[in-house]
Amino acid sequence: MDSVSFADLAPYERYKLLCATIVPRPIALVTTLGPDGTVNAAPYSFFNVFSEDPALIVLGLQHKPDHSLKDTTRNITRSGQFVVNLVDEAMAEGMNVCAIDFPSDVSEVEVAGLSLKDGIEIPVPHIAQAPFALECRREVSLAFGPQRELLVGEVLRLHARPGLLDSERLRIDTEAYHPVGRLFGDSYARQDDRFALERPSYADWLRSRDA
Template sequence: MLFDLETLPPQDRYKIMSATIVPRPIAWITTKSRNGLVNAAPFSFFNMMGNDPPTIAIGIMPNGRVLKDTAANILETGEFVVNLVSEAHASAMNVTCIDAPPEVDELILAGLEAVPSDLVAPPRILGAEVAFECTNLSSLMTGPLQMIVIGRVLRAHIEDRFVLNQERCHIDTEALKLVARMHGGGVYARTTDLFHLDRPSWADWQRTA
């Protein structure tokens, strides 16, 4: 079956892409406006894009006919924090999806606490197993009020119990119990069903061919 994404309406494009590009990690983003208002919201169009400099990318879609608070705050201040979402915080993360007005602090609504970041004004979420302090490296408007944010990661906060070896930067990834976004309305996946494949080398391939 062929789908022409050039002619399909936007909502149908969303259905096809979000149902097939899975699982997607969740960026639970905290920002702060110039007026000091804290905003928290999750975004599943998110991933790592490089390590030198450490770079992440986030896709932010519009909120109806206006720019989302997260996007507006990032454009206004150039700073944000990406908190990762574990299974333990999935319900609280879901609360912060709410379409609350800008003056509402979603963290308070979800019964969460904020803690100061080291280098950026937006706070981290207390209890989040991993949090990345970021600055806006570049922003690209890809459509009406639709934006891709490319962020530079300045600091990574990881709870001590998940650090296996600090000198070698070995992290107990499985123990983090992070969740990912799947398809449809409110479907998520656990990162516990894993399998391993060794990466092939050309030298080994030639020897066994």
């Protein structure tokens, strides 16, 4: 089996290997509110759910090459509030536009042709076209060197596009939800090819082993 010591690799080489092997990754299109009222949006694929009690998500934030803060990090640092908008196939092109490094006073949401809905728990709007949007409040931020920051956020409310959520039974229509995952570089993945694996109990495993 081939192996590589990360101690022998430059950060960019580690990034290449990590991003090419840990796939697909969910995409968080994060909206934040600037001090002038501009709604900024930026996609992050260093993202996942962390806990349900309390309800927590984690975001890996990257700073600019000169170590200054990007709009998302700066806005969250100031207000402690943000929205994670999930990305599906219909939103993929808009998400890609939001990845452009626009000036701080330009709203990526407007340029991408997306629209906004007001928040309920927090003043930060969410993207109307998003299949799901999570209103979040910063729980803790941890800095790991001058380039990377780990953000843990508490989910306060979930918004769903009509037709995706049965709010009484708390069920998601997985046939209607078509998320995209980040691979590496310019590559993304659809999630339509799915299969099920039933997890057996220990007793069932013993019976199958002894059969």
